[in-house]
Amino acid sequence: MSGRSSQPSLQLWIIAAGLSAALCDVKTAGSLTAEAGQPAVLRCDISLASGQVVRQVRWLNRHNVAVLAFEPPARVSLSQDHVKLIPSRRNATAITISRLRPEDGGCYRCIFDVYPSGRQEGSTCITVVGKVHLEGNRTAISGKPVTLSCWYSLPERVRQVLWTKTTEQGDTAAVASYSKRAAHTSEQFKGRVRLSPTLEDSRLTVLSVRTEDEACYTCQFHTYPDGARSSTACLSVYVLPKPEVTHVASSPGVTEANCTAQSRPPAEITWEVGDENRTLGAPVSSAYEQGDGTTTVTSTLLFQSGLLGDAAVKCVVHHRGLEKPLTLALSTNVRPAIIVLLSVCGVAAVLLLCLCVCLCKCFICTQD
Ligand SMILES: *[C@@H]1O[C@H](CO)[C@@H](O)[C@H](O)[C@H]1NC(C)=O
Numbered sequence: 001m002s003g004r005s006s007q008p009s010l011q012l013w014i015i016a017a018g019l020s021a022a023l024c025d026v027k028t029a030g031s032l033t034a035e036a037g038q039p040a041v042l043r044c045d046i047s048l049a050s051g052q053v054v055r056q057v058r059w060l061n062r063h064n065v066a067v068l069a070f071e072p073p074a075r076v077s078l079s080q081d082h083v084k085l086i087p088s089r090r091n092a093t094a095i096t097i098s099r100l101r102p103e104d105g106g107c108y109r110c111i112f113d114v115y116p117s118g119r120q121e122g123s124t125c126i127t128v129v130g131k132v133h134l135e136g137n138r139t140a141i142s143g144k145p146v147t148l149s150c151w152y153s154l155p156e157r158v159r160q161v162l163w164t165k166t167t168e169q170g171d172t173a174a175v176a177s178y179s180k181r182a183a184h185t186s187e188q189f190k191g192r193v194r195l196s197p198t199l200e201d202s203r204l205t206v207l208s209v210r211t212e213d214e215a216c217y218t219c220q221f222h223t224y225p226d227g228a229r230s231s232t233a234c235l236s237v238y239v240l241p242k243p244e245v246t247h248v249a250s251s252p253g254v255t256e257a258n259c260t261a262q263s264r265p266p267a268e269i270t271w272e273v274g275d276e277n278r279t280l281g282a283p284v285s286s287a288y289e290q291g292d293g294t295t296t297v298t299s300t301l302l303f304q305s306g307l308l309g310d311a312a313v314k315c316v317v318h319h320r321g322l323e324k325p326l327t328l329a330l331s332t333n334v335r336p337a338i339i340v341l342l343s344v345c346g347v348a349a350v351l352l353l354c355l356c357v358c359l360c361k362c363f364i365c366t367q368d
Pocket residue numbers: 045046047048089091
């Protein structure tokens with residue numbers, strides 16, 4: 001009775017052992033997706049029983065060509081240029097393909113020559129995909145040109161490139177497109193934008209940026225066989241401030257100064273009043289939005305008129321589009337400056353004359 005029941009269980013055990021030998025001894029990721037131009041890592045793990053030793057490991061590509069072979073731990077006997085061995089434990093193997101090309105796609109086999117049991121192998125497959133690269137969000141200065149550039153990492157698959165513009169309100173319009181057969185620019189952008197006649201690296205240039213160019217731009221690559229791939233970046237348009245300062249005597253001994261700057265986005269205005277504490281309260285700021293997308297900011301400062309003479313009052317305009325803040329001195333008092341200059345010159349001339357006369361007299365004296 002015990003003999004009859006033990007026989008089927010032994011058979012089952014043998015089948016299970018056979019299955020595990022065939023399926024489970026070498027483990028791999030199965031499949032992975034990687035971007036063209038980027039490195040990819042392939043890896044196999046093997047379960048070794050005690051007494052089993054790996055004598056050699058080989059990696060074959062989809063054409064059954066060896067890309068790398070080595071004897072553990074790391075004696076490489078063969079390797080293709082762009083394939084490197086990653087040092088691993090004796091029960092694992094990993095390789096790096098340094099820059100994936102489209103032809104590097106497909107299934108790879110890792111083959112372990114195990115002593116004494118024989119060969120064990122696993123398979124892992126790579127799908128090489130392209131990706132759209134577009135620089136991130138940008139800022140442009142009104143009146144200046146700006147170029148957005150975009151590329152697909154599998155350029156040989158690109159058939160057409162199309163740029164579209166999406167405004168803040170969500171309206172999308174085609175800007176320009178290019179393919180080997182045709183180049184096209186939408187009517188509203190004719191003469192204002194230029195698209196490079198290239199498929200591998202597409203550059204869209206706005207020749208002279210206007211505030212209405214502030215929007216998000218999408219470059220879309222029509223590729224074969226990957227389909228349509230796109231990426232979006234947004235453009236902010238700055239209008240730089242050209243500030244002005246004015247001042248009047250608002251009441252006896254008190255001067256009111258205004259510093260005004262029209263820009264996009266609004267400028268921030270501060271004042272420098274030297275070391276003195278002769279301002280009458282903090283400056284007062286006001287902002288008015290203009291119809292063209294710019295904002296006029298006016299800062300008004302009241303101070304004791306005595307500060308004017310020292311030319312110590314300065315308006316400082318801060319704006320994100322400027323490398324450093326603009327500083328405007330409140331020095332309309334040109335006349336006192338000229339008077340001081342003239343007096344200094346006059347005194348110098350008189351002194352010089354005296355010196356001459358003196359020297360002359362002394363000379364004559366010694367002659368006598
Ligand atoms: C490989 O060997 C390490 C120890 O050297 C062990 O921790 C690991 O579990 C082993 N992996 C396999 C798949 O046998």
